Amino acid sequence: MKMSFPQEASPTCYWLQRQTVLNLSLLKLHSHPGHSDPSLARRVLITNTLRHIQDELRGEGVPVPQSFSSDGSLLSVVDGYRESPAGCGVESHSEGSLTPVSRLEEDKHLLLYLSPSVTRQQPPSSSAIKDSFTSALAEIEDLCPTVGITTLFSSEAGHSLAQSDLNSDESRQTHLDLSEMNSSMDSASSLSDSAQTVFGHTPSLLADFSLDDFLFTEIDSLLFDSVPCSSSLSASLGASKVVSMVTDDFVKTLTGYGNGGSQSALPSNQAFKLDLNELDHIMEVLVGS
Amino acid sequence: MDGDGDGQSRWCLSQVKGAVDDDVAEADIISAVEFNHSGELLATGDRGGRIVIFQQEQESKSLPQCRAEYNVYSTFQSHEPEFDYLKSLEIEEKINKIRWLPQKNAAHFLLSTNDKTIKLWKISERDKRPEGYNLKEEDGRYRHPSSLTTLRVPVFQPMDLMVEASPRRVYANAHTYHINSISVNSDNETYLSADDLRINLWHLDFTDRSFNIVDIKPANMEELTEVITASEFHPLQCNTFVYGSSKGSVRLCDMRASALCDQHSKLFEEPEDPSTRSFFSEIISSISDVKFSHSGRYMMTRDYLTLKIWDLHMESRPVETYQVHGYLRSKLCSLYENDCIFDKFECCWRGDDSEVMTGSYNNFFRMFNRDAQRDATLEASWENGSPGCPLKTWRVSAGSRRKRNEIGVDCLDFSRKILYTSWHPQDNIVALATVNNLYIFQEKPN
Numbered sequence: 001m002k003m004s005f006p007q008e009a010s011p012t013c014y015w016l017q018r019q020t021v022l023n024l025s026l027l028k029l030h031s032h033p034g035h036s037d038p039s040l041a042r043r044v045l046i047t048n049t050l051r052h053i054q055d056e057l058r059g060e061g062v063p064v065p066q067s068f069s070s071d072g073s074l075l076s077v078v079d080g081y082r083e084s085p086a087g088c089g090v091e092s093h094s095e096g097s098l099t100p101v102s103r104l105e106e107d108k109h110l111l112l113y114l115s116p117s118v119t120r121q122q123p124p125s126s127s128a129i130k131d132s133f134t135s136a137l138a139e140i141e142d143l144c145p146t147v148g149i150t151t152l153f154s155s156e157a158g159h160s161l162a163q164s165d166l167n168s169d170e171s172r173q174t175h176l177d178l179s180e181m182n183s184s185m186d187s188a189s190s191l192s193d194s195a196q197t198v199f200g201h202t203p204s205l206l207a208d209f210s211l212d213d214f215l216f217t218e219i220d221s222l223l224f225d226s227v228p229c230s231s232s233l234s235a236s237l238g239a240s241k242v243v244s245m246v247t248d249d250f251v252k253t254l255t256g257y258g259n260g261g262s263q264s265a266l267p268s269n270q271a272f273k274l275d276l277n278e279l280d281h282i283m284e285v286l287v288g289s
Numbered sequence: 290m291d292g293d294g295d296g297q298s299r300w301c302l303s304q305v306k307g308a309v310d311d312d313v314a315e316a317d318i319i320s321a322v323e324f325n326h327s328g329e330l331l332a333t334g335d336r337g338g339r340i341v342i343f344q345q346e347q348e349s350k351s352l353p354q355c356r357a358e359y360n361v362y363s364t365f366q367s368h369e370p371e372f373d374y375l376k377s378l379e380i381e382e383k384i385n386k387i388r389w390l391p392q393k394n395a396a397h398f399l400l401s402t403n404d405k406t407i408k409l410w411k412i413s414e415r416d417k418r419p420e421g422y423n424l425k426e427e428d429g430r431y432r433h434p435s436s437l438t439t440l441r442v443p444v445f446q447p448m449d450l451m452v453e454a455s456p457r458r459v460y461a462n463a464h465t466y467h468i469n470s471i472s473v474n475s476d477n478e479t480y481l482s483a484d485d486l487r488i489n490l491w492h493l494d495f496t497d498r499s500f501n502i503v504d505i506k507p508a509n510m511e512e513l514t515e516v517i518t519a520s521e522f523h524p525l526q527c528n529t530f531v532y533g534s535s536k537g538s539v540r541l542c543d544m545r546a547s548a549l550c551d552q553h554s555k556l557f558e559e560p561e562d563p564s565t566r567s568f569f570s571e572i573i574s575s576i577s578d579v580k581f582s583h584s585g586r587y588m589m590t591r592d593y594l595t596l597k598i599w600d601l602h603m604e605s606r607p608v609e610t611y612q613v614h615g616y617l618r619s620k621l622c623s624l625y626e627n628d629c630i631f632d633k634f635e636c637c638w639r640g641d642d643s644e645v646m647t648g649s650y651n652n653f654f655r656m657f658n659r660d661a662q663r664d665a666t667l668e669a670s671w672e673n674g675s676p677g678c679p680l681k682t683w684r685v686s687a688g689s690r691r692k693r694n695e696i697g698v699d700c701l702d703f704s705r706k707i708l709y710t711s712w713h714p715q716d717n718i719v720a721l722a723t724v725n726n727l728y729i730f731q732e733k734p735n
Contacts, residue, residue: 024625
């Protein structure tokens with residue numbers, strides 16, 4: 001078992017190694033070992049490694065997914081537990097869990113990691129936002145400042161869904177790839193698949209979610225997470241190669257990932273319009289129920 | 290890194306247990322090894338949830354040089370696989386840890402745990418049975434009272450030894466996350482169990498309640514960056530315990546200070562050497578095992594590449610650091626890729642605390658003599674050593690194999706690893722588990 005590359009001295013080697021570690025970490029976080037509970041310790045270590053690389057990239061001025069620290073990390077997967085408060089002499093109960101939707105979040109986070117969104121800058125007003133839905137809105141604004149999201153969002157769903165250009169198609173492809181990777185999971189996978197396809201193109205969200213999930217899940221987090229997720233779909237076009245071809249051409253990989261900013265902003269905007277329609281639809285249903 | 294000049298160690302292979310072929314069932318993979326407090330019994334747990342206890346035979350006169358052998362004493366199914374219906378996940382039956390209770394009477398007690406449930410097992414012998422009942426025949430059929438003419442007193446007659454294992458307590462439903470450690474307190478009444486985020490204190494007699502003494506779960510799970518990886522009670526002070534974390538720090542807590550020991554009394558952490566910083570610095574600093582010395586004065590921590598001995602009075606840095614397999618430092622990326630970097634190696638002290646031992650890859654294990662400041666690399670292999678024959682020490686070099694008993698880093702087999710080790714409390718006998726087998730080594734008496 002040999003090292004992929006020698007002990008680096010040059011910046012290029014360091015850069016390559018960092019990219020490799022990044023790719024490996026993403027792969028590891030996404031792949032599920034089997035039917036038993038994946039180890040929390042392992043996930044924490046991998047996530048910390050990812051964060052470290054993200055901090056480095058950010059320090060170098062490379063746009064990175066803002067979802068790492070602002071959003072839920074994958075660790076929120078295990079936080080689906082409702083538990084009695086820990087205290088002296090209190091009997092600990094076995095935990096209920098919200099796995100299906102938690103798994104949903106997990107998958108979305110992978111897509112978030114893969115996306116080279118614009119630089120992360122929380123709008124100053126966000127700190128004053130108390131309504132979680134409005135904070136989701138602010139997040140959308142943040143991601144796509146040039147498009148004037150607020151107007152898009154507040155207007156009726158009159159956007160052209162037919163903007164299925166090549167990028168969107170390929171982003172769907174990415175969805176399906178990742179969905180397949182998830183399909184080894186139990187019932188949770190069907191939910192994650194449906195969630196991903198929803199924000200790709202299929203307005204079948206409601207059919208796949210059970211009422212319980214809405215009752216027990218933070219609605220805002222569902223929206224909050226899903227929108228940035230969907231925006232990353234097309235942008236993950238290049239990153240999907242990252243996931244599937246770890247040892248492949250690094251240049252291609254880096255092109256897909258490293259070029260944040262302008263190149264990927266446009267495709268993400270188009271996907272945005274698509275997804276905002278869905279979002280509108282969901283909101284109507286949720287608010288109405 | 291060699292020990293003796295002539296490449297020979299004082300250790301020799303005593304026994305190998307388990308199948309010696311390469312085709313090993315997943316369930317047979319050993320996952321726990323532990324001597325009891327007298328060293329007479331050796332317990333092993335496997336991924337199938339079974340426990341096999343070996344007993345040391347009485348010293349045989351024919352082989353005065355070797356200590357007595359260990360033979361199977363009892364085998365039982367400790368844990369069964371469970372299914373968590375709420376989470377749609379299997380709970381593995383794999384035995385994570387075994388800890389013996391000090392012996393108080395003729396029976397032996399041990400605690401065994403899987404990811405979620407701890408069980409107290411009683412292992413007792415039966416070598417007599419009552420015979421001569423008046424109302425029952427020997428085969429159990431009842432006699433008709435009218436057929437009785439005389440009365441007799443039942444007496445105990447010897448029978449073939451039967452070893453029975455019965456579960457006396459089941460401590461369940463107290464851990465949300467996976468249990469990684471259990472440790473019996475020196476008061477012989479309580480024990481702790483630790484999972485990734487919490488440590489609970491139990492009384493052995495009560496299964497329906499436990500005290501939470503450490504909780505590092507953040508209010509917002511998104512902020513979680515550190516988990517508990519190992520925990521142990523002090524061998525002499527019943528109020529003191531330590532727990533190691535995934536960030537390479539060990540916290541010592543005093544239960545007298547407060548009920549909830551989130552505030553540590555001491556924090557053992559060595560500042561990172563900036564020259565060795567890499568992407569994997571945190572992962573390789575994660576504490577995989579922590580063990581107090583028998584004296585209670587020191588503790589040993591194992592992280593991925595090193596063994597560190599700490600003086601409990603000094604928190605700033607360890608007093609001794611031993612490189613287990615420093616040649617892996619340049620291979621960390623590959624080890625990350627194949628997940629070996631997450632392997633959790635155990636370590637153990639010799640009875641008099643003068644030596645420590647831990648496992649490595651390629652079925653190597655490392656012995657460190659603290660007094661003589663020498664170390665040796667030995668191999669657990671039934672091919673390369675015959676019982677009674679002293680083991681040769683190995684060297685690991687860069688590149689490919691060059692000489693006899695020297696192997697290149699690139700030739701190491703990372704699928705053959707020794708994670709679980711235990712040292713006899715009094716004698717120089719060590720037991721360790723490769724993936725397939727249990728090996729018992731003895732030191733030649735001088």
